[in-house]
Each structure stands twice: as structure tokens, then as C-alpha cells.
Amino acid sequence: MDKHPSYEALSPYLSKYPKAAGSLFQTYNDLRLAQQWTDLELVELPGCSRCGMRGRRPQMDDLLCVVPCSLSESLSTDWIRTTFKELGSPPHVYLAINTEDSSIVYYKISPGIVKPPL
Amino acid sequence: MSLITPSRQKGSPKGGGRRAENNRIYAHPLPLVFSAPESRSRIGHVLGLFGTNTRLENPHCEGVFDPATRSVWVTNEKDSMILWRRGFFGKGDLSRSEPSWLARQVNARKAAGKYMTSEEVREKRRAERKQFKMDRAAAIARAAAEAEAAFAEGREAAPAFIPSGATWKPHQSSEISSLPEGPPEKHPDEVVEELEPLENVEHLQLTLQEAFFLVWNLDCLTVLDPHTREPMDLRRIWQSFQEVHCIPVDLPVYANRCDNIFLVNYAAYHYYRSLGWVVKGGIKFCVDLLLYKRGPVFHHAEFAVVVIPVYEDPADKESSPFNLPNSDTFSWSWLSTINRVNAQVQKTLILTYVTIPAQSRVSADLLSSPACLALYSVRDVVLRRFIPARMRD
Numbered sequence: 001m002d003k004h005p006s007y008e009a010l011s012p013y014l015s016k017y018p019k020a021a022g023s024l025f026q027t028y029n030d031l032r033l034a035q036q037w038t039d040l041e042l043v044e045l046p047g048c049s050r051c052g053m054r055g056r057r058p059q060m061d062d063l064l065c066v067v068p069c070s071l072s073e074s075l076s077t078d079w080i081r082t083t084f085k086e087l088g089s090p091p092h093v094y095l096a097i098n099t100e101d102s103s104i105v106y107y108k109i110s111p112g113i114v115k116p117p118l
Numbered sequence: 119m120s121l122i123t124p125s126r127q128k129g130s131p132k133g134g135g136r137r138a139e140n141n142r143i144y145a146h147p148l149p150l151v152f153s154a155p156e157s158r159s160r161i162g163h164v165l166g167l168f169g170t171n172t173r174l175e176n177p178h179c180e181g182v183f184d185p186a187t188r189s190v191w192v193t194n195e196k197d198s199m200i201l202w203r204r205g206f207f208g209k210g211d212l213s214r215s216e217p218s219w220l221a222r223q224v225n226a227r228k229a230a231g232k233y234m235t236s237e238e239v240r241e242k243r244r245a246e247r248k249q250f251k252m253d254r255a256a257a258i259a260r261a262a263a264e265a266e267a268a269f270a271e272g273r274e275a276a277p278a279f280i281p282s283g284a285t286w287k288p289h290q291s292s293e294i295s296s297l298p299e300g301p302p303e304k305h306p307d308e309v310v311e312e313l314e315p316l317e318n319v320e321h322l323q324l325t326l327q328e329a330f331f332l333v334w335n336l337d338c339l340t341v342l343d344p345h346t347r348e349p350m351d352l353r354r355i356w357q358s359f360q361e362v363h364c365i366p367v368d369l370p371v372y373a374n375r376c377d378n379i380f381l382v383n384y385a386a387y388h389y390y391r392s393l394g395w396v397v398k399g400g401i402k403f404c405v406d407l408l409l410y411k412r413g414p415v416f417h418h419a420e421f422a423v424v425v426i427p428v429y430e431d432p433a434d435k436e437s438s439p440f441n442l443p444n445s446d447t448f449s450w451s452w453l454s455t456i457n458r459v460n461a462q463v464q465k466t467l468i469l470t471y472v473t474i475p476a477q478s479r480v481s482a483d484l485l486s487s488p489a490c491l492a493l494y495s496v497r498d499v500v501l502r503r504f505i506p507a508r509m510r511d
Contacts (some may be wrong), residue, residue, distance in 0.1 A: 001184055001186060001187075001344070003181070004319065005317075005319055006319075007263075009233045019365065021186040022184075022186040022187035022188060025186060025187065026187060026211065029211065029212065029213065029319075030211075031317060033212050033219065033320075034213070036211040049221075069399060072379075072443075082357075084317070097401070098187075099326045099399055099401050100187065100188045100189050100208075100323075100325045100326065101186070101189070101208070101209045101323055101324075101399045102189065102209055102211040102323040102329075103209065103399055103401050103402070105401055105402065114490060118251045118252065118254075
């Protein structure tokens with residue numbers, strides 16, 4: 001992992017929050033390299049013992065928030081509420097669920113009921 | 119032809135050429151290949167028919183153990199291709215399946231897109247589906263407005279046409295552009311020269327179960343230690359793969375546990391692989407594993423597997439430091455949800471019960487090697503929804 005180009009930007013957070021290191025690394029690389037997000041910045045979420053991310057999707061202007069987690073973790077609604085609070089109450093948060101084979105499934109979480117767009 | 123209209127043909131919608139190509143590329147079901155060298159003499163040829171001339175070709179792939187992501191990384195491109203093409207082991211960490219990140223970047227730069235990778239096909243399909251939904255919503259709104267107007271005037275509304283998946287046709291709209299295009303005013307050759315040369319930052323990621331299967335059963339993979347870069351021997355691999363789930367590692371409660379998550383998952387993985395199925399992860403369908411008959415490129419997975427660990431000795435469950443998923447009795451609503459999700463995508467749900475032997479009858483010695491797997495038993499139960507009113511046979 002330390003040979004990877006993304007390691008330098010991530011290393012302080014990988015050692016600070018070791019349990020979330022794998023999911024942070026996978027999600028960061030997926031967003032930056034595969035999904036081609038721009039203006040990607042890391043946001044510390046001490047209440048959830050991990051680091052989240054904020055960035056822009058290609059061809060879209062809004063700043064979106066992503067919180068990585070692993071499939072083996074159990075989350076509580078309190079945990080989700082904490083992520084919203086620590087990210088500055090965005091309109092919605094994307095939860096990136098990472099697996100060991102490097103698949104990432106993103107879930108969009110909003111605080112409250114949301115009507116489907118179409 | 120729209121990518122979202124259901125296919126008219128029964129079998130694969132791909133042409134015969136693509137199928138033949140796939141049969142050629144993915145001809146070997148495992149990384150080990152048997153080859154019979156051409157023999158000049160008659161006796162050699164006759165002996166060859168008995169199989170005495172056949173040689174086993176072992177690709178000897180190499181991977182690095184990464185404890186943080188609980189996986190083994192194969193960075194060598196040749197090894198990645200071999201492991202993917204012969205048995206569909208692993209997944210490109212920046213791709214849907216086969217490591218195709220570099221090809222997609224090159225495609226994007228050239229903006230020629232002659233051969234679309236599966237990710238690009240997926241983007242095109244999603245863009246079409248979005249357009250279809252917008253057209254449908256607009257048609258519904260129009261029909262509602264027309265009905266309102268007709269009611270106000272006291273006449274019959276004209277019959278409305280709402281497009282469905284089968285009838286909608288994609289129209290050439292300039293707003294649908296899913297592939298990122300380079301700046302149009304520059305000459306394509308200039309674009310390639312100005313950008314930095316691409317370094318392939320993608321690797322093939324093998325789950326610990328896949329890696330162990332390749333190491334122990336086929337002996338075609340060497341796993342390197344992440345810090346020393348030295349090859350790890352089988353005993354160390356067996357131990358390290360279990361230790362990733364023990365945090366912190368030296369806590370005595372983790373020692374000699376039969377219910378380590380790696381062991382339980384490996385028992386199920388080994389069971390299906392040894393029966394000839396291609397086993398991949400099933401997170402996209404809320405299950406643990408997906409079983410493919412030949413591989414993902416040929417046909418969608420027929421079976422979705424949920425691994426349910428069962429303790430032979432209930433006391434082991436009480437004393438367990440692990441919280442194995444699905445080890446508690448499940449509610450029927452959970453089962454019903456998963457079955458419905460998979461029935462929607464034409465997959466059959468299989469519940470795979472892995473029985474964990476009692477801690478009391480397994481010695482620490484036995485646990486230190488894969489020989490303890492003989493004590494695990496795997497039983498599967500196939501589930502199908504039964505509707506008495508409709509299914510009379």
C-alpha cells in the first residue's frame with residue numbers, strides 16, 4: 001500500500017484511524033481515479049473514528065460528502081447522525097460500503113423523507 | 119438499439135463472434151494448464167494419447183498481502199490477466215470486474231471509444247435509462263394535464279401514450295454524453311502529447327479466500343509479506359489470514375478459535391470452487407456469494423448464496439470474540455426481503471449452513487494447519503417462493 005501514489009496524501013489518517021484505513025484507501029482511490037472526482041479533500045470525523053471526503057462529481061457543481069465504512073462494521077443511526085453533524089449538515093451524505101474484493105456500494109442517506117426524483 | 123429494452127432473443131444477445139472470442143480468451147477454467155507437447159516419434163504420439171506426455175504449466179503468480187484491506191494485491195499486469203482469464207479470480211480495484219482502468223483512461227483521452235469497456239457500456243445504459251425516465255415522466259404529466267383539460271371541457275381525453283421499457287427508443291440528444299471528451303478544438307494528437315504518460319495505478323485484488331485457494335490447492339500464487347517483500351510460507355499465510363480479523367492481534371481470547379471469519383468463509387468458498395462454480399462476491403445483491411457456471415462474461419449468476427454459520431456447541435457462541443454475521447436466528451421478513459431482491463434479478467437463493475466444530479474437540483495443533491477444515495461441514499438449502507394459487511405443478 002505504501003508504494004501507491006495515494007499513500008502520501010492519506011498516510012496521516014491511515015495511522016490515526018487504523019480500523020478504517022482499508023475502507024478509506026479504497027474509497028479515496030475509487031473516487032479520485034475511477035469516478036474522476038475533482039477537488040477531493042479529506043475531512044476528519046473524530047466522532048466516528050474515521051476520515052470522510054468532500055468532492056465534486058464530474059460534470060456536476062455541488063460539493064458532495066462521502067463517508068467510507070466496511071461491510072463487516074455495524075452502524076447505528078446515532079453514528080449516521082454524527083457523520084451529518086461533523087460534515088456540517090449537508091443535504092445528503094453518501095455512505096461508501098467497502099468489501100474485501102474491492103467492490104464499493106454507495107448509498108445516499110438523507111436526514112428525513114425524500115421523494116423519488118422521477 | 120437501446121441498451122435498456124429487454125432482449126428479444128432467448129440466449130445471449132451478443133453476436134456469435136463475441137461468443138467465440140470469449141470462448142477463446144476464457145478457455146481455461148483454472149490458472150494451471152495441461153499441455154501436451156508435439157511428439158515426433160510414433161511411440162511418443164501413442165504415449166501422448168495415454169497422457170504420459172502432458173505437462174502441467176504453472177504461471178507462478180505473485181501477490182502482496184495487504185492487511186488493511188484484508189486482501190492480496192496482484193500488481194503485475196501479466197499475472198492479473200492470467201488469474202482473471204483462467205478462473206475469474208479477483209477484481210480490478212478501480213473497475214467493475216476485469217482490471218480495465220488503464221484502457222478506460224486511454225479511451226477517454228483518445229475520445230475515439232472504439233471498444234467500450236464494461237464500465238462505459240454501463241454509463242451509456244444508465245444515461246439512456248435516465249432519459250427514458252424523464253421521457254416517461256413528461257408523458258405522464260402531459261397525459262394528466264390533457265385529462266384535466268378534457269374533464270374541464272366535459273369531453274373524453276385522447277388516449278395517452280406512455281413509453282415503457284419495450285417501446286421507448288433513444289433519440290440522438292446532445293445532452294446525453296457519458297464519455298468524458300477532450301477539448302474539441304485541439305487536434306487529437308496534441309491532446310495525447312500534452313498530458314503526462316499514464317501510470318497504471320490499478321491492481322487485481324484477491325479476497326483472502328481466493329488467495330488461499332490459489333496458494334493451497336493450486337500452488338500457483340506466492341504471497342509476499344507487505345513489509346519485507348519476502349514470500350510467506352503456508353503456515354504463516356494460514357495464520358496471518360486469520361489474524362486480520364483479530365484486533366488487537368495478541369489478545370488471548372482470539373487464540374485457537376474455530377469460528378474465525380476467515381475459516382467460515384473459506385469453508386463455503388472452497389466447497390463451491392471445488393464443485394466447479396466460479397465464486398464472486400455478492401454485495402450488490404445483499405448476499406455473500408454469487409455462483410457463476412462458467413464466469414461473469416458468459417451469463418449472469420444463477421445462484422446467490424448466503425453463508426450462515428452454525429455452532430456445533432452453543433457455548434462457543436457465547437464465548438466468541440467475533441460477531442459472525444447471520445449466526446443468530448433470522449426473521450422471516452429478512453429472508454423474504456433477500457429472496458425477493460434476488461428473484462427480481464432471476465437468481466435463486468441458496469442458504470449455505472457452515473457448521474463450526476466444537477472448540478472442545480479441536481486441538482490447537484489441528485487449527486494451526488488447513489487440515490482442520492475437514493471438521494467443518496457445509497449443507498445448502500435452495501429457496502424458491504411458492505405461490506399456491508399460481509403454481510399447480
